[in-house]
Amino acid sequence: MRKARAVLISAVMVLGVSLTIGATPAQAEKLVGAFRDYSECQRIGSHGVAQGWWEGYSCVWESRYRYYFLYT
Incomplete structure (x- = not known):
């Protein structure tokens, strides 16, 4: 049971990481x-x-850094 749970958790983590890596927007600032x-x-x-x-x-003003950030 522990091995099956470990394999399942590993598979879910790999799937989650692969989805977030490919999710960058086309027109990122x-x-x-x-x-x-x-x-x-x-x-x-x-x-x-x-x-x-x-x-x-x-x-864009970022109060925690106290700077204006220029995005293009």
């Missing part, structure tokens, strides 16, 4: 940088759009 000032984040974001490095961006 990319972290470009972290900034203390919102205006600096906006400036770099719009500069990247003007240079053609990315099509759009967002500046």
Whole structure:
């Protein structure tokens, strides 16, 4: 009984890991940088759009780190 349970648990774990590895979204956002000032984040974001490095961006405040993160 213990061997069967161990095999079953191992199979479930392998299946779960294989499903989570293949579950990445097609259009995942990319972290470009972290900034203390919102205006600096906006400036770099719009500069990247003007240079053609990315099509759009967002500046997100993360209070636990106390930084604005630039995602493209």
